[in-house]
Amino acid sequence: MVHELKKEGKFAYIEVGEGTPMIVLHGLMGGLSNFKGVTDYFSERGYKVLIPELPIYTMSLLKTNVKSYALFLEAFIEYKNFDEVILLGNSLGGHIGLLHTKLFPDKVKALVITGSSGLYESAMGDGYPKRGDYEFIKKKSEEVFYDPKVATKEIVDEVYATVNDRNKLIKTLAIAKSAIRHNMAKDLPHMHTPTCIIWGKNDTVTPPNVAEEFNQLLPDAELFWIDKCGHAPMMEHPNDFNRILHSWLEKRNL
Template sequence: MFGSSDFDVNKKDGFEYLHISSETSNKQNLIFLHGMFGGLSNYDPLLKRIQGYTIFVPKIPIYEIKARKISISRLTEWLRSFCETLDIKNPILLGNSMGGHLALDYAQKYADDVSALVLTGSSGLLEKDFGSTFPRRKDRDFIRKQANLTFYEDLIDDTVMDEIMTVVKSPSKLTKLLALTRDTHKYHMEKFLPKIDHEVLLVWGKQDEITPPEVAYMFEEKLANTQLHWIDKCGHAPMMEHPEKFAAILQDFLRQLETKSNSKTSQYL
């Protein structure tokens, strides 16, 4: 969720992001996209276990965009600008929760500029949330219980709770958060999924309460080229709860993509 990243934060032209460089210049670019209640630190456990790739983790400006303009489509255009500014070519997009929704929208709008997708607990079809009004937004115990729906185990410490409470008690931030929540429900991706023909890796927690297992099966059915992997005793953020297992699944998928790419290249030589 929140918290400071253990990696250096880069800034360029208004963008904030983590950048892990590969020593091999021809390695695939990856972009990791956090969820609505997420931040740069969400991917720290995974970044510490993935090597040999160039990885970008941008801070998605949920609270910087005006409430009346905040939407998945608006964030897609922001992501487009991010890629253009940093000259990121044909990335693999990995998205958790809302970040998965954003990755899907980007892929269907800029299909030729995406290599593959990795979705974990993605919204876009069916998802639960904290609610549409936060009627008990000053009740710390209630908010903590709701936030813990994200995980199989209790991973919400006092530092994270302090940051969450700062958001839900801020009228401005809460308004933007609720506006984006409403848009994720309204902007349903079902009709777009058959048009997405990229290779898609689905990594799902078996005990995900926010985008439950049925959602993973829906994505598997409606997307053309998918492989679905489950992680047991895991909730809505597998890359945080089980980074070792997630890393192993991801690296195997990346090796498959590299093998296919090399095979296609050899056909033309």
């Protein structure tokens, strides 16, 4: 199923299904289509799934940081007139979800993080980014996944286009630095929102020990592993991801 992108004012987003609002937050290099499995599954099981396009490359350089995106998310929630939402974020999206939950705890019924930044992440490595070097970008894109075939030509082309666009490249680096600066280790013990942590056992961007640290620091968290899986479990193992999350939501009456 291909989902239509709605454009209303400053917001562009996908919205599918009816029920409890579940807002999905994509990562720095992640497209909205990365969550197709999640969208199709949960929109048929009593959830209204929304995926807003985050203003990764459209805010001024001064506002290109994690906090600005968390405030943008709050503006979106207010625009949609939601009292409470479930947030689900991958990579940078997880970090935005965590910070939003810290700033607006009453708005977040539950949080789901997978391959999230916020404590530690390995960026694209020392050589990132080599503009113009397609093979290098292809290799780095493949390393995000356990199975390199998940990094389709379409995904590699998108990353290649981003790092070869000077404006996007500058903002990509600004966001990466903001994510590293905005470490949340001291905040997490004070955040009592129910949190589901779903992690790839073979994640090299945010390695397994990061998931364990999130689990230790968050007071009300549960950690689930997916084997033979890299940085984006909802893409690489959508069935396992959906099964784990659905079971957790049911157990928590969410």
